[in-house]
Amino acid sequence: MALNLYNSSRVVSRDDQVICGASRARYFPMVIQSGKGSCFTDLDGNDYIDFSSSAAVLNTGHSHPRVLKAIKAQLDQYIHFSCDYLYAEPQVKLAEAICRIVPGDYKKKVSFGHSGSDAIDGAIKLARAYTKRPGIVSFMGAYHGSTFGALSASAICHEMRRGIGPLLPGFQHLPYPNCFRCSLEHARSTCGLACFSMLEEAFSTYIVPEETAAILIEPIAGDMGFIEPPEAYMTALQRFCRKHGILLIADEVQQGMGRTGRWFSFEHFNLEPDIVVMGKALGSGLPISAVVAREEISNALEMPAHLFTLQGNAVAAAAALATIETIEEERLIENAKMMGDFLKSRFRALMKDYQVIGDVRGRGLSIGVELLADRELKTPDPEAAVKITYECFQKGLLMLFLSSNVLRIQPPLILDAATAEKAVDIVEGAVKAYSKNQLGDEAL
Numbered sequence: 001m002a003l004n005l006y007n008s009s010r011v012v013s014r015d016d017q018v019i020c021g022a023s024r025a026r027y028f029p030m031v032i033q034s035g036k037g038s039c040f041t042d043l044d045g046n047d048y049i050d051f052s053s054s055a056a057v058l059n060t061g062h063s064h065p066r067v068l069k070a071i072k073a074q075l076d077q078y079i080h081f082s083c084d085y086l087y088a089e090p091q092v093k094l095a096e097a098i099c100r101i102v103p104g105d106y107k108k109k110v111s112f113g114h115s116g117s118d119a120i121d122g123a124i125k126l127a128r129a130y131t132k133r134p135g136i137v138s139f140m141g142a143y144h145g146s147t148f149g150a151l152s153a154s155a156i157c158h159e160m161r162r163g164i165g166p167l168l169p170g171f172q173h174l175p176y177p178n179c180f181r182c183s184l185e186h187a188r189s190t191c192g193l194a195c196f197s198m199l200e201e202a203f204s205t206y207i208v209p210e211e212t213a214a215i216l217i218e219p220i221a222g223d224m225g226f227i228e229p230p231e232a233y234m235t236a237l238q239r240f241c242r243k244h245g246i247l248l249i250a251d252e253v254q255q256g257m258g259r260t261g262r263w264f265s266f267e268h269f270n271l272e273p274d275i276v277v278m279g280k281a282l283g284s285g286l287p288i289s290a291v292v293a294r295e296e297i298s299n300a301l302e303m304p305a306h307l308f309t310l311q312g313n314a315v316a317a318a319a320a321l322a323t324i325e326t327i328e329e330e331r332l333i334e335n336a337k338m339m340g341d342f343l344k345s346r347f348r349a350l351m352k353d354y355q356v357i358g359d360v361r362g363r364g365l366s367i368g369v370e371l372l373a374d375r376e377l378k379t380p381d382p383e384a385a386v387k388i389t390y391e392c393f394q395k396g397l398l399m400l401f402l403s404s405n406v407l408r409i410q411p412p413l414i415l416d417a418a419t420a421e422k423a424v425d426i427v428e429g430a431v432k433a434y435s436k437n438q439l440g441d442e443a444l
């Protein structure tokens with residue numbers, strides 16, 4: 001079958017692969033026909049285990065019966081009703097549920113959008129309106145979305161910025177605290193948190209604290225390859241923000257909704273962000289996102305300043321409410337932690353036999369397996385990532401990769417042990433074949 005496939009925003013064909021940053025386009029000649037649980041079937045009748053969750057969207061799996069039931073029930077009532085101060089019931093219930101799952105015993109307000117990107121823009125607007133300051137500080141290598149605000153905060157690769165500028169003024173980027181590849185070349189045990197000293201230095205030289213509205217951070221950096229800052233860095237960051245009246249925005253679009261073994265990844269660091277942004281898995285695949293903030297922060301923004309006709313659509317809101325209920329009632333957060341620990345231990349065991357596996361990290365069901373050509377020098381092996389993911393695909397496991405050389409393991413949170421075992425066996429087979437130089441070049 002001749003196909004044109006989408007990669008990022010560009011159409012690619014088999015002979016016209018796109019290079020995005022350092023990573024090659026993933027070419028999977030497949031179109032999905034149906035999905036159930038952790039698996040799906042393509043148009044040719046081939047079955048796959050889904051280790052992508054469609055980029056961390058399908059936390060409840062494909063077509064969870066409870067989510068489907070809620071969508072169908074809402075469709076039978078009405079599809080949409082929302083305009084300025086008019087609300088639909090699922091929106092109201094969803095806002096209440098979101099305020100409940102976001103930690104913090106204070107009054108919160110929620111506003112809805114359709115995507116992680118527009119929600120990040122909403123958070124930026126809130127921070128500027130509340131603090132009456134223009135500056136937004138985020139991190140190098142971060143991805144926060146495609147709208148102009150979210151893109152201005154992102155700093156991931158030229159291809160996402162080239163030819164569309166100028167982006168928005170007022171944005172600065174600092175190095176993300178990455179102990180696996182420390183930009184200051186320190187060892188973790190002796191660094192004395194030099195990365196945080198660097199942040200302080202930036203704020204005492206070229207970034208003016210009293211002109212900075214917010215620091216925007218993904219507490220576990222997904223698209224950087226599942227990088228987790230040291231806890232002491234996050235504690236210091238929180239303190240620094242409070243001292244200077246800078247708001248802390250947590251981007252939970254990818255890692256939120258139970259994926260890391262807590263509702264939100266900032267909980268691993270005991271952070272208390274002022275604004276929390278969520279999307280992706282919130283609607284189990286229907287377009288809905290949310291910005292949650294303290295009431296007084298939310299009140300700073302006049303309503304028309306962040307208004308979309310279809311925001312908080314009733315069907316998407318019903319799906320989101322059912323998603324939260326499903327995650328709670330089926331104890332999917334606990335399952336994410338348990339299955340994640342199991343997968344990590346299996347992948348770590350493979351490190352002994354296969355030099356190409358250089359690091360295994362992550363929390364819950366957001367796991368990164370970093371592939372290296374040289375462990376000592378930490379030289380990335382992007383060819384291994386392309387060939388191994390393609391071999392897995394051919395053997396019935398869909399898995400993406402990030403940052404050119406990190407296998408991106410993000411299965412649905414409903415994953416069961418038998419499916420996890422089967423998937424690891426497929427990955428092991430592919431890693432073994434790669435290590436023995438048995439994989440061809442067709443995926444390159």
Ligand code: PLP
Binds near residue numbers: 254
């Ligand atoms: N923030 C993070 C951390 C993301 O991973 C993404 C998408 O990948 C976004 C924001 C943007 O979300 P969306 O693609 O729904 O606009």
